[in-house]
Amino acid sequence: MGQHLPRSIVKAVAVAGATAMIATGCAKAGTGGGDANTLTLWTHNGGNKAELAIVKQIVKDYNGSQDQYTVDVKAFPQESYNSAVTAAATSKKLPCILDTDAPNVASWARSGFLAPLDLPQEVVDKNLDSTKGIYQEKLYSIGYYDAALAVFAHKDALEKAGVRIPTVEEPWTAAEFESALDKIKKSGDYDHAFDLGTGDSGTEWWTYGYSPFLQSFGGDLIDRDGYKTADGVLNGDAAKKWAAWFRGMVTKGYAPAKSSVDAFADFQNGKSAMVWTGIWNAGPLGEVKDGVALPPPDFGNGPKIGGGSWQWAVSSSCAKKDAAMDYLAFSLDPKYLAEFADKQSVVPATEEAAAIAGNGWEEGGSKRFFLDESAAFAELRPITPGYPYLTSTFAKAAQDIIAGGDADKILDKAVTDIDADLKANDNYGN
């Protein structure tokens, strides 16, 4: 017994080891491109059937359109996508073509994951600015669509309270908005006049959702002139006014300090008169009888919404960059962009695409508002490799402010932290 046992165990271990090696070997072959003319493509929309289907359709069309190269799609669930890319980049196994969330582009470009895009200028020019990832004057990524934030409101609530319905051309002023909230609150028909949607504890929503208000007041996460400090921008007078307004939404009883997990459902059920959400809820908004999407108010520096969604890039380790660029140019055909806008609730990246998308995207259509709004108000999140630190610091500051902390102290602390991080990282090469 004692003689045989080890041998069988050794065998078992050997089999397990071999399996592991085969598995990793497969992974290597898969990402490395297999044969030289296969380009691997990674996408984050493994959990989004509609979007993945369009990507697969583009790839199929592209593979059919020429016979030199084959593009091979690998889809990941969104939650693990960024870590998969980081891991692949550290072990030098990035695919040729990959998609990236807009605020990560600068970080990934500086870390050397991405290659500058070389696309025909006339193709690039057509795209909305907020769908382009430009870092240090080079284009690193380009998107098929953008997302857009908006105030979703019950029109009845506004009409009953005698509030003017704002438009992209003529948005609410800060004073108008304040009086609208006050009138709605006094009507007593709703638990909350304006739900900010603070139930989401994920970091990125806090920056994507609430930094546009800060920018509308005239503040920002970082001084975009050089990206070397946040001092005076994130803790200046404008930022302090924003903080007072933000917390005021809660103290004046217009918004809950912590929204429920699904703020939009509360809006649908008539608990709140208005909710701060985005185009991803445009579908269900259509089912709300008196639902309308409105631009955010102008707090002095113009209305702002967050810009930049998922975009496409080519890795720096790609052996066939020309082919990858060729694929991207092919995929930016208006008919595909229109397909995304049609099947998904997203803003098409070009006018051409909006024109053929139909389904409300045409001139005067029901979804047209989001395109006009994106073109007019979209502000990109700061384009700096230090963004991951900025967003997590800002999100925490915003959470602390809404919870009733001392705003001046919180903002000063955020600035100190951000500046210390900038210093430790040599301003991230800016």
Add this chain to the structure above:
Amino acid sequence: MSTTLAPQAAAAGAPSGTRSKAKTRSWVGFTFTAPALFLLVVFFFIPVGLCFTLAFTNARLISPEPTQFTGLDNFQRLFEDPLFWKSLRNTAFFAIVVVPVQSALALLLAILVNGQGRAKNFFRTLYFVPVVTSIVVVSILWRFMYAPQGLVNNLLQMVTFNLVDGTDWLNNTSTAMPAIIVMSIWQAVGFHMVIWLSGLQTIPSDQYEAAALDGASEWDKFRFITWPGLKETRTFILVTITIAALGLFAQIQVMTSGGPLDSTSTVVYQAVRTGYSQQQTGYASAISLVFFALVLSISLLQRFLTRDKDVR
């Protein structure tokens, strides 16, 4: 346990066989431990070694800049960071409440479900169910229960005939941590109940029978038979609950993200947030290193205080 077993095995093996047989035996032993040892080295010793090294550098998660040795900078920054002290206080508060309450409650449950019978098996299973449920799932469910219009507040209103309204438990600086404490105890108490139970069953029943003959009261039986009989179990439970309590993380991540106003931020949560969201691997390693030193000294202190004083 292992310390008492190892010498026995060695003693039994030595006289029984020849040298080569002993060699084979150690080979077998090694083969059996190899998978566990391999996993320990890869997922424990190497990361710990890395943590010790990275804590003295400015390593970042992704960056083109080379990592530089920065000496004690990270530690200096850490000790000047008010958030670290706040996290440490929160962690200590959590542990100081959870350790005695959870172990006492577990012992009470164990005594109640000790012995035979169908109903007792049923209750054992019932108390154990939360333990085998993922803490993430439990946290999400309790988040709904603690909501302003959630189950907890509705129950409160029902029981008190609308006199007590409850609060937004997880969004109130004074109730957030207690709310998490209650939930954590409820979730983990079954596990320690089972350990107490195994301890209770090692106490020979003839001792109770003898005590009953002598006319001892229930309290006397507990005081003079049960409590001394649980000595080993007690130490084990004390150490494991303390370590688990100090490592509070999942509930915070799911339920509050350390808020409101850092009232639920813990040391481990701060380390994870710093290391992953903020990509400061070096600084996060320094936090982990300090945390490691703290846990180690607390465990050693507990071992010292609960040592077997009778052995000379």
